[in-house]
Amino acid sequence: MSYPDDLRQQVDEYLQQLRFSDGSTTEGLEQAMLYSLLAGGKRIRPVLALATAAALGDEPASVMPLAAALEMVHSYSLIHDDLPAMDDDDLRRGRPSCHVAFGEDLAILAGDALYAEAFRLILAEQPGDPARLLAAAAELGAATGVNGMVGGQYLDVADAAAAGPEGLRELHSRKTGRLISASVECVCLLNGIEQGSLLAYRAFAAELGVLFQIVDDILDVTGSDEELGKPSGSDERQGKRTYVSEFGLERAKALAEDSHAQTRHALAVAAPRGAEELERITDFIAARES
Amino acid sequence: MSYPDDLRQQVDEYLQQLRFSDGSTTEGLEQAMLYSLLAGGKRIRPVLALATAAALGDEPASVMPLAAALEMVHSYSLIHDDLPAMDDDDLRRGRPSCHVAFGEDLAILAGDALYAEAFRLILAEQPGDPARLLAAAAELGAATGVNGMVGGQYLDVADAAAAGPEGLRELHSRKTGRLISASVECVCLLNGIEQGSLLAYRAFAAELGVLFQIVDDILDVTGSDEELGKPSGSDERQGKRTYVSEFGLERAKALAEDSHAQTRHALAVAAPRGAEELERITDFIAARES
Numbered sequence: 001m002s003y004p005d006d007l008r009q010q011v012d013e014y015l016q017q018l019r020f021s022d023g024s025t026t027e028g029l030e031q032a033m034l035y036s037l038l039a040g041g042k043r044i045r046p047v048l049a050l051a052t053a054a055a056l057g058d059e060p061a062s063v064m065p066l067a068a069a070l071e072m073v074h075s076y077s078l079i080h081d082d083l084p085a086m087d088d089d090d091l092r093r094g095r096p097s098c099h100v101a102f103g104e105d106l107a108i109l110a111g112d113a114l115y116a117e118a119f120r121l122i123l124a125e126q127p128g129d130p131a132r133l134l135a136a137a138a139e140l141g142a143a144t145g146v147n148g149m150v151g152g153q154y155l156d157v158a159d160a161a162a163a164g165p166e167g168l169r170e171l172h173s174r175k176t177g178r179l180i181s182a183s184v185e186c187v188c189l190l191n192g193i194e195q196g197s198l199l200a201y202r203a204f205a206a207e208l209g210v211l212f213q214i215v216d217d218i219l220d221v222t223g224s225d226e227e228l229g230k231p232s233g234s235d236e237r238q239g240k241r242t243y244v245s246e247f248g249l250e251r252a253k254a255l256a257e258d259s260h261a262q263t264r265h266a267l268a269v270a271a272p273r274g275a276e277e278l279e280r281i282t283d284f285i286a287a288r289e290s
Numbered sequence: 291m292s293y294p295d296d297l298r299q300q301v302d303e304y305l306q307q308l309r310f311s312d313g314s315t316t317e318g319l320e321q322a323m324l325y326s327l328l329a330g331g332k333r334i335r336p337v338l339a340l341a342t343a344a345a346l347g348d349e350p351a352s353v354m355p356l357a358a359a360l361e362m363v364h365s366y367s368l369i370h371d372d373l374p375a376m377d378d379d380d381l382r383r384g385r386p387s388c389h390v391a392f393g394e395d396l397a398i399l400a401g402d403a404l405y406a407e408a409f410r411l412i413l414a415e416q417p418g419d420p421a422r423l424l425a426a427a428a429e430l431g432a433a434t435g436v437n438g439m440v441g442g443q444y445l446d447v448a449d450a451a452a453a454g455p456e457g458l459r460e461l462h463s464r465k466t467g468r469l470i471s472a473s474v475e476c477v478c479l480l481n482g483i484e485q486g487s488l489l490a491y492r493a494f495a496a497e498l499g500v501l502f503q504i505v506d507d508i509l510d511v512t513g514s515d516e517e518l519g520k521p522s523g524s525d526e527r528q529g530k531r532t533y534v535s536e537f538g539l540e541r542a543k544a545l546a547e548d549s550h551a552q553t554r555h556a557l558a559v560a561a562p563r564g565a566e567e568l569e570r571i572t573d574f575i576a577a578r579e580s
Binding site: 020021022023025026028029030033080083085086103104105106108109111112113115116117119120123124129130131133134137138140141142144145146147148149150151153154155157158160161162167170 | 427447
């Protein structure tokens with residue numbers, strides 16, 4: 001099945017009309033933010049959010065501010081990860097990284113500002129029941145904090161994850177998986193589905209995050225520079241722990257297949273009547289080549 | 291009048307028991323966060339929040355998660371401002387800055403994590419009516435985004451503020467003033483006071499932010515290294531635009547006196563029956579020596 005490009009197009013159109021600066025003096029900051037935010041990509045996190053809304057019987061567009069906020073958070077994390085003091089990556093999606101294009105100071109601030117504006121967008125512009133909206137926004141905070149994305153990046157740069165597959169799984173589940181799963185979970189919280197369904201969607205989302213990362217690690221080895229938009233093999237050169245370094249390429253591919261099956265199974269449990277867009281994204285994540 | 295040290299002590303006790311990491315692997319990140327968060331200081335923002343609650347007839351302790359979040363945001367902003375790519379300050383509150391003590395990568399992440407955990411703390415642990423809480427948290431997002439704190443830091447590092455007193459005022463009102471005034475405004479929004487009172491408190495808070503900055507600029511020239519916890523005169527060495535560089539020291543002192551009077555007047559309008567703690571903080575901010 002193919003990626004739900006109709007949802008991606010809705011996301012892109014919404015992102016393109018976003019403006020952050022209320023005056024001319026901070027236009028330079030806004031420019032750096034939009035440079036990274038509008039650099040393209042599959043928009044997996046916001047499309048997941050829209051697809052989850054569809055699976056729950058809601059209009060996908062009804063969660064657009066939340067969806068856009070997820071992409072803004074993702075964009076902020078890439079900007080900070082690419083900084084010289086972090087992964088020191090000069091290329092991102094085939095273009096100079098934010099700090100190469102705008103300088104390190106602006107890149108730090110563009111990331112900080114995208115994160116702030118993401119929260120502002122959810123809290124001030126996402127419609128919904130206030131208590132549910134609070135729960136969704138709190139999940140975004142938790143998913144991006146010490147026990148989520150930033151904690152995962154810490155484990156990575158400080159090489160602080162435990163040894164072995166468990167440590168690798170913890171690192172990835174925090175660094176990448178938690179925001180992927182938040183893209184599903186925040187929409188569930190906003191919708192207010194009952195606890196049993198929430199747990200089932202959460203299990204699907206967590207496994208989807210694992211699948212995403214295994215495939216990401218494989219692509220870093222097998223993908224071409226052009227497809228990835230950055231030099232392939234960068235994980236190995238940086239001595240990063242990946243599913244490939246830990247298990248070898250063939251075993252990693254087998255793990256990806258297992259994870260794909262588990263993710264589809266978890267989705268079937270969460271959405272017994274089917275959830276077409278979520279199924280398509282799951283298959284895309286398993287089969288993607290960049 | 292003296293600073294409300296009882297409120298500061300409550301804040302310090304609350305901050306000291308905060309923990310962020312749910313496991314041993316991210317303790318190193320938590321350590322860097324707490325190093326900066328617990329470095330002391332007057333805790334002006336959280337104390338302002340508690341004092342505002344008192345002025346509105348609420349128990350100060352009832353807004354403690356919000357108050358702590360304000361200090362965490364302030365702490366994050368100092369960590370990022372001190373980075374080599376930004377102001378490149380090695381000293382903060384008399385100790386090595388976060389990046390000197392923990393490295394640049396951890397300092398970036400410690401700032402990011404403090405910001406995330408600040409939102410999590412408000413959204414998940416601050417009691418209150420959900421709709422009001424949303425409004426308060428949205429104000430924190432706006433106050434720290436492009437049209438608030440981070441935008442102000444951008445105007446500073448990119449030297450992008452307009453020329454003249456207006457530009458200086460815009461720079462400062464964003465960089466420092468907006469978070470100071472949010473410390474009052476968020477509590478008003480959480481309390482749900484009616485629009486007229488909200489506007490009156492907002493006017494007080496905005497002027498208090500201006501007062502804070504004028505005094506800050508004066509202290510950078512007149513304060514001793516020991517009192518400031520960092521080398522005095524750093525604004526001038528970095529060629530920063532300040533009230534002193536713009537107007538000269540004597541005129542800046544006169545402006546501070548004017549602003550003090552205006553702030554007290556605005557407070558009297560907002561709280562016609564008196565607001566002892568807010569009056570004490572206002573006088574302290576006008577008269578402080580560090």
